[in-house]
Amino acid sequence: MKRNYVFIILVILVGLNILAWIAVYDLRPQGLEVTFFDVGQGDAAFIETPSRQQILIDGGPSSAILEKLGQEMPFWDRTIDWVILSHPEKDHLAGLLEVLKSYKVENILWTGIVRDTAEYKEWQRLIKEEGANIFIAKTNQQIILGKSYEAKPRKIEILYPFESLEGKELKDSNDSSIVARLVFGSTSFLFTGDATKSVEKELVLGPTPHNLKAEVLKVGHHGSKTSTSREFVEAVSPEIAVISAGKNNKYGHPHQEVLDNLAGVKILRTDIDGDIKIISDRISYQLK
Secondary structure, three states: OHHHHHHHHHHHHHHHHHHHHHHHHHOOOOOEEEEEOOOOOOOOEEEEOOOOOEEEEOOOOOOHHHHHHHHHOOOOOOEEEEEEOOOOOHHHHHHHHHHHHHOEEEEEEEOOOOOOOHHHHHHHHHHHHHOOEEEEOOOOOEEEOOOOOOOOOEEEEEEEOOOOOOOOOOOOHHHHOOEEEEEEOOEEEEEOOOOOHHHHHHHHHOOOOOOOOOOEEEOHHHHOOOOOOHHHHHHHOOOEEEEOOOOOOOOOOOOHHHHHHOOOOEEEEHHHHOOEEEEEOOOOEEEO
């Protein structure tokens, strides 16, 4: 009898705990949240819309992404709407392998390029097992995050690559990186993967130049001097630049040349600031 009583009390406490979690989750800001995770020397950004649509862009170099997602998602939520892999290098890909093992992923967007690495082979195996909808990135694709007829749009638009790279093996996979622009009303974010200055030049001066303007720029290649040219920064005209890099990394990221090119822009760094969250209500944005 006593055991039954204790069991009932435990069930009630667990139920109250779950209700408390739900209440806290529902009280979160009802705007767009973009969190740039501190995952060391790598990239991972988590997007959540007011309707609770969740998009993960890259996963960093390790399983650290699971702890980060656990901070942003309630424990009962084991589904992610979209995973976007900018390019299949370990510092962007390895964490996604752990995500695929731990979460149900509905849709995957990536370039489909070929790499000869252990992480790439595991990625191929896991996405086949996952059964998600697979999309190969190319320019003019869109992921609609709200109603398509809204006056203030909510979408992720793919700016690069200009054509499908599926099945191609490139000498420098950094230049296969997906470049995507998130538009949420009057606020825009530009995600650049590890795209180098040559891609930036194509985006700025190409035959069909894209709208690169964004309030928030995710700086390319962790602040390496191979990316973030002065001309590209001028074209984007960001108010905030986010650099995702590891503490005391061996590459010396971010490079001083990049910091100089970003003069006048508010610079935030995961190696110094930790996780960086930006919330938008479609009219303005704030740092949290």
